[in-house]
Amino acid sequence: MSMPFNLQMPFLRQQYLEGSLTPLALVQALDSLIGSEDAGHVWIYRLSLEEMRAYAEALLDKDPASLPLYGIPFAIKDNIDLAGVPTTAACAEYAYVPERSATVVQQLIDAGAIPVGKTNLDQFATGLVGTRSPYGACQNSFDPAFISGGSSSGSAVALASGMVSFSLGTDTAGSGRVPAAFNNLVGLKPSCGLLSTQGMVPACRTLDCMSIFALTADDAATVLAVAQGFDAEDAYSRAAPTPLPAGPLPGAFRFGVPRREQLAFFDNAHTPGLFDTALARLQALGGTPVEIDFSDFLQTARLLYEGPWVAERYAAIRTFFEQQAEAVYPVTRNIIAGATRFSAADTFAAQYRLKAMQRKAASVWGSVDVIVTPTAGTIYRIDEVNADPVQTNSNLGYYTNFMNLLDLAAIAIPAGFQPDGLPFGVTLCAPAFTDSALLAIAAAWDRAAQPDGSARTLGATGIPFNANTGVTL
Numbered sequence: 147m148s149m150p151f152n153l154q155m156p157f158l159r160q161q162y163l164e165g166s167l168t169p170l171a172l173v174q175a176l177d178s179l180i181g182s183e184d185a186g187h188v189w190i191y192r193l194s195l196e197e198m199r200a201y202a203e204a205l206l207d208k209d210p211a212s213l214p215l216y217g218i219p220f221a222i223k224d225n226i227d228l229a230g231v232p233t234t235a236a237c238a239e240y241a242y243v244p245e246r247s248a249t250v251v252q253q254l255i256d257a258g259a260i261p262v263g264k265t266n267l268d269q270f271a272t273g274l275v276g277t278r279s280p281y282g283a284c285q286n287s288f289d290p291a292f293i294s295g296g297s298s299s300g301s302a303v304a305l306a307s308g309m310v311s312f313s314l315g316t317d318t319a320g321s322g323r324v325p326a327a328f329n330n331l332v333g334l335k336p337s338c339g340l341l342s343t344q345g346m347v348p349a350c351r352t353l354d355c356m357s358i359f360a361l362t363a364d365d366a367a368t369v370l371a372v373a374q375g376f377d378a379e380d381a382y383s384r385a386a387p388t389p390l391p392a393g394p395l396p397g398a399f400r401f402g403v404p405r406r407e408q409l410a411f412f413d414n415a416h417t418p419g420l421f422d423t424a425l426a427r428l429q430a431l432g433g434t435p436v437e438i439d440f441s442d443f444l445q446t447a448r449l450l451y452e453g454p455w456v457a458e459r460y461a462a463i464r465t466f467f468e469q470q471a472e473a474v475y476p477v478t479r480n481i482i483a484g485a486t487r488f489s490a491a492d493t494f495a496a497q498y499r500l501k502a503m504q505r506k507a508a509s510v511w512g513s514v515d516v517i518v519t520p521t522a523g524t525i526y527r528i529d530e531v532n533a534d535p536v537q538t539n540s541n542l543g544y545y546t547n548f549m550n551l552l553d554l555a556a557i558a559i560p561a562g563f564q565p566d567g568l569p570f571g572v573t574l575c576a577p578a579f580t581d582s583a584l585l586a587i588a589a590a591w592d593r594a595a596q597p598d599g600s601a602r603t604l605g606a607t608g609i610p611f612n613a614n615t616g617v618t619l
Contacts (some may be wrong), residue, residue: 152609153311155218155365162210162217162234169217169260176219176262180309180489186290187282188300188307190224190234192263195312197231201260211257214372216455219314221304222251223297224264225271226356227345231495236269236279239473240466242326249380250314250347250373252286253540257372261309265300269475271316271349272459272482273297274324274542275531276523283528287329288568289300289525295325295542302329305359306605312369313368315357320451320522320546322357327521327571330605332588333558334358334366338550339384339576341370342377350458350509351382351449351614353550361604362586362611363559370581372439386579399587401425401574414524416564423518424572428518431590433534436514443517446500447547451481451540453488453496455551460485500551507552513578516587519545521558521571549575549586550570557584559591560602 163166171273175381177195184192202217210216222228225235227244228251247255254532255261268278284291284299287306302325305313315322317335326333334357341356348354349414358373362365376385404423411417445520449455460467460482471479475571483486510517522542531538549556556575564568574584592602592611 152607153308153607154361154604154611155311155368158218158311159210159216167217169205170199170218170438172219173198173202173260174430174537174571176309180262185267185302186285186287186307186525187265187279188284188303188309189264190236190281190300190561191350193231193261193363198260198262201598203259205275205507208258211308214368215339216258217253218259218312218331219262219310220254220259221262221265221301221310223313223315225267225308225316225347228249228261228264232263232456233264233347235271235322236267236281237473237475238280240463243497244345246345249342250383251345253372254369257530262304265298265313267299267301267303268297268321269478270317270323270459270463270482271297272478274320274423274536274539277528277531277535280475282400285528286525286568289566293328293408293528293530293531295522298319298325298359302331302333302359303327305329305361306331306607308605308607308609311361312365313359315433316346316349316354317357318354320543320549322359322545323521323573324542326359326558326571327560328569330524330560330569330571330603331558332360332363332560333418333521334360334368334370334581334585335556335558336370336374336581337384337386337555338384338553340374340386340579340581342375342380342383343516344377344380344383344474348458348462350455351462352458352570353455354382355550363557363585363592365590366557367582367585370585372394398432398434400513400517401428402438402510402517403435404519405437408440410541410544411520417520417523417570418458420564421572421573426520427561427594429484431587431594438510438514438517442503443548443552446503446507446551447543449496449500449551450543450547453499454485455496457485457488457493462539495562504552516574516584517574518572518574519575521545545573553578553583555584555590556578559588
């Protein structure tokens with residue numbers, strides 16, 4: 147169910163600056179409009195009006211112009227800590243109540259953002275489907291019969307449905323991009339280490355990163371500017387190089403496209419044409435397509451679940467899993483239990499293989515600035531995923547699983563609709579710390595008209611958007 151009013155960040159900011167809206171009035175309206183019903187299984191814990199009011203009241207003596215996220219409501223994937231609120235990772239038996247918020251969450255709150263709740267996910271962030279949760283399968287914001295994508299399912303649907311202005315997810319294997327594509331959102335997977343993972347339940351700690359769901363590329367850039375930063379408490383945090391690598395815009399850029407035989411759409415008759423249209427739009431923005439051999443990326447992707455990295459998922463919850471394996475969602479339990487077959491020697495052999503693949507894949511950056519692929523080749527009904535949970539999930543990771551293994555930054559952007567009304571998206575990726583360049587291309591994409599001359603809608607809200615003219619209520 148989409149909400150009846152506009153929560154786009156620039157619109158709210160203008161309202162606050164004009165004095166026609168206050169954070170207290172906003173949370174009062176949100177609490178009433180979201181209500182207590184959750185038929186789509188979006189939330190695991192939604193803050194009460196009193197809890198949201200506490201954050202809103204903390205802004206009363208602040209100047210709206212002084213805080214970049216003043217009064218902006220956001221959702222938090224429930225494997226990320228919010229002080230005083232349970233973190234479950236979609237497993238009630240695992241839950242704990244943190245005394246402090248995750249570093250990124252606290253930075254957002256300090257910048258004026260107001261948390262609305264903790265969202266549903268594929269348990270322990272293991273999955274790309276949004277169905278692997280004892281709290282219920284999170285439903286797609288356009289059609290409840292279809293999957294939302296995962297694992298950051300609730301964070302995407304809460305935003306797409308107009309309940310928040312942006313949301314936090316995580317992305318180890320595509321969890322911050324696949325749900326964006328399936329819900330008509332921008333999904334930014336930052337460079338690994340650019341956002342602190344302190345206060346986040348790990349999936350594969352060496353590959354994890356927090357991700358940002360936004361309605362527009364400019365919104366994502368605003369959130370990223372607040373959320374990023376080196377964190378000495380996170381051993382995997384990395385300081386961005388100064389100056390950042392120069393981006394391909396303004397001006398011409400070269401975008402790599404996999405060979406036609408290396409593209410996979412999994413018997414979807416409509417997404418190949420949508421992808422071709424997206425390529426034409428990139429050309430209209432000044433891009434030059436360059437066909438690339440995508441085999442090294444695909445071979446790397448297979449390492450993630452076929453290799454010993456799955457053992458990191460076991461290591462992340464080892465004590466809990468050994469004591470309460472029966473509490474873990476069946477599909478998730480089978481995946482994590484399979485990790486014990488790998489030896490230490492297997493891990494080193496896989497590391498050597500990965501290093502070789504990284505060297506081979508890196509050669510492509512001499513001929514292209516970015517690579518573009520579908521975010522996912524197709525979308526599935528919930529009953530299709532339930533009937534074949536492993537293969538459908540594997541298909542959804544075809545274009546995503548290699549990303550963190552190869553240390554790339556990526557952004558998923560909306561790219562039109564299938565005839566049945568379900569959204570399609572494409573992903574742009576480039577080497578680590580090219581986040582600003584990717585956001586620049588995505589912002590140019592937002593500013594360009596759709597192929598039919600219309601403005602795109604924000605999420606599933608039906609609110610039309612054109613970056614040149616602003617938001618239409």
